[in-house]
Amino acid sequence: MRETEHEAGTGKRPLGVGMVGYAFMGAAHSQGWRTVGRVFDLPLRPVLSAVCGRDGSAVRAAADRLGWAAAETDWRALVARDDVDIIDICTPGDSHAEIAIAALDAGKHVLCEKPLANTVEEAEAMADAAERARARGQVAMVGFNYRRVPALALARQMVDEGRLGTLRHVRLTYLQDWLVDPAFPLTWRLRKDRAGSGALGDLGAHIVDLAQYLVGEPVAGVSALTETFVRERPLPDGASSGLTAEGGAATGQVTVDDAAVFTGRFPSGALASFEATRFAAGRKNALKVELNGSEGSLAFDLERLNELSFHDHTEPATSSGFRRILVTEPGHPYLEAWWPPGHGLGYEHTFVHQARDLLHAIATGEQPEPSFAAGLSVQRVLAAVEESAAKNSVYTPIASTP
Numbered sequence: 001m002r003e004t005e006h007e008a009g010t011g012k013r014p015l016g017v018g019m020v021g022y023a024f025m026g027a028a029h030s031q032g033w034r035t036v037g038r039v040f041d042l043p044l045r046p047v048l049s050a051v052c053g054r055d056g057s058a059v060r061a062a063a064d065r066l067g068w069a070a071a072e073t074d075w076r077a078l079v080a081r082d083d084v085d086i087i088d089i090c091t092p093g094d095s096h097a098e099i100a101i102a103a104l105d106a107g108k109h110v111l112c113e114k115p116l117a118n119t120v121e122e123a124e125a126m127a128d129a130a131e132r133a134r135a136r137g138q139v140a141m142v143g144f145n146y147r148r149v150p151a152l153a154l155a156r157q158m159v160d161e162g163r164l165g166t167l168r169h170v171r172l173t174y175l176q177d178w179l180v181d182p183a184f185p186l187t188w189r190l191r192k193d194r195a196g197s198g199a200l201g202d203l204g205a206h207i208v209d210l211a212q213y214l215v216g217e218p219v220a221g222v223s224a225l226t227e228t229f230v231r232e233r234p235l236p237d238g239a240s241s242g243l244t245a246e247g248g249a250a251t252g253q254v255t256v257d258d259a260a261v262f263t264g265r266f267p268s269g270a271l272a273s274f275e276a277t278r279f280a281a282g283r284k285n286a287l288k289v290e291l292n293g294s295e296g297s298l299a300f301d302l303e304r305l306n307e308l309s310f311h312d313h314t315e316p317a318t319s320s321g322f323r324r325i326l327v328t329e330p331g332h333p334y335l336e337a338w339w340p341p342g343h344g345l346g347y348e349h350t351f352v353h354q355a356r357d358l359l360h361a362i363a364t365g366e367q368p369e370p371s372f373a374a375g376l377s378v379q380r381v382l383a384a385v386e387e388s389a390a391k392n393s394v395y396t397p398i399a400s401t402p
């Protein structure tokens with residue numbers, strides 16, 4: 001994107017963003033792009049150049065609502081635009097590979113929503129394209145936004161600093177309840193051809209990525225069970241997004257899992273347990289992490305996202321115990337740029353931090369994390385979970401990402 005007269009001399013190079021998809025994730029990413037330059041001091045300034053969707057009038061309305069300068073109805077036209085430097089992919093998984101590879105091959109940087117793809121083969125092709133693009137100075141990142149919760153970034157720092165000693169157990173659950181009602185319609189999120197898998201790829205992908213991020217190693221193998229509790233649902237009647245729709249009289253088959261429960265091993269010897277479901281009545285967006293090491297433990301709950309619980313096991317047993325760290329201080333990850341000490345953040349801020357990390361990577365030339373290789377590594381775990389579950393929980397080793 002060319003520097004305009006207005007920006008010349010400010011030291012902020014404008015970088016055009018083109019986003020594909022404008023439903024829930026598109027709205028969350030738009031919020032991130034709109035806010036990041038006002039909060040973080042970066043050498044680059046994102047410009048919301050154009051948003052893309054197939055329905056012309058709906059995408060134009062979304063552009064107005066979400067703050068995009070233009071609307072496109074063909075993602076290829078978006079990729080071809082001169083005022084677009086970053087392609088942000090917020091579509092269902094069945095289109096990730098095609099759009100991301102085309103965008104990278106066209107010289108654009110790419111941010112892609114999670115899970116990276118619907119299959120390992122697609123994820124491999126995407127990681128290859130990202131590697132080729134890297135040699136040309138482009139970056140590619142997966143939208144595992146929970147890495148950008150300050151408390152979880154702090155947890156990672158504490159693991160790196162050795163505050164937990166040798167990790168023994170990691171325990172992650174991600175529970176929601178929006179499918180409990182059997183009348184909830186069969187939206188794209190319940191179709192394998194669109195979404196790749198169900199709770200596994202949608203929620204399990206987040207906790208697998210977090211586990212690998214926090215432990216610093218890829219999962220080496222898994223034993224899994226998956227289940228589809230409601231196998232037939234009403235087809236959506238009229239317009240639907242993944243999470244909201246009205247059901248009609250006709251019904252169809254659910255082709256994804258409703259829940260996945262699995263255990264895993266890390267090469268270091270740490271054991272992991274995971275549970276992902278959209279059937280946990282009363283649990284709205286309940287992502288919990290617990291790490292137990294030889295020197296201490298950490299616990300996190302997304303429903304209390306400004307807090308991290310820490311138990312220092314090197315303290316005397318008579319006075320030690322879990323204590324609450326309020327992750328709201330300027331010395332904590334991302335927080336210096338926000339409000340005065342003690343003022344917490346929320347879900348939406350993770351998308352601002354995600355945009356910040358991508359722009360920082362572009363400005364410095366460093367490859368951002370999670371890279372497409374990290375996304376591929378998660379994809380391999382998801383595939384191993386499905387393979388293990390198909391064999392009634394047989395332990396399934398995972399070839400590590402080179």
Ligand code: SOE
Pocket residue numbers: 024176202203243285
């Ligand atoms: C729905 O389950 C969903 O919107 C996921 O798709 C997101 O990745 C998660 O962050 C919130 O829940």
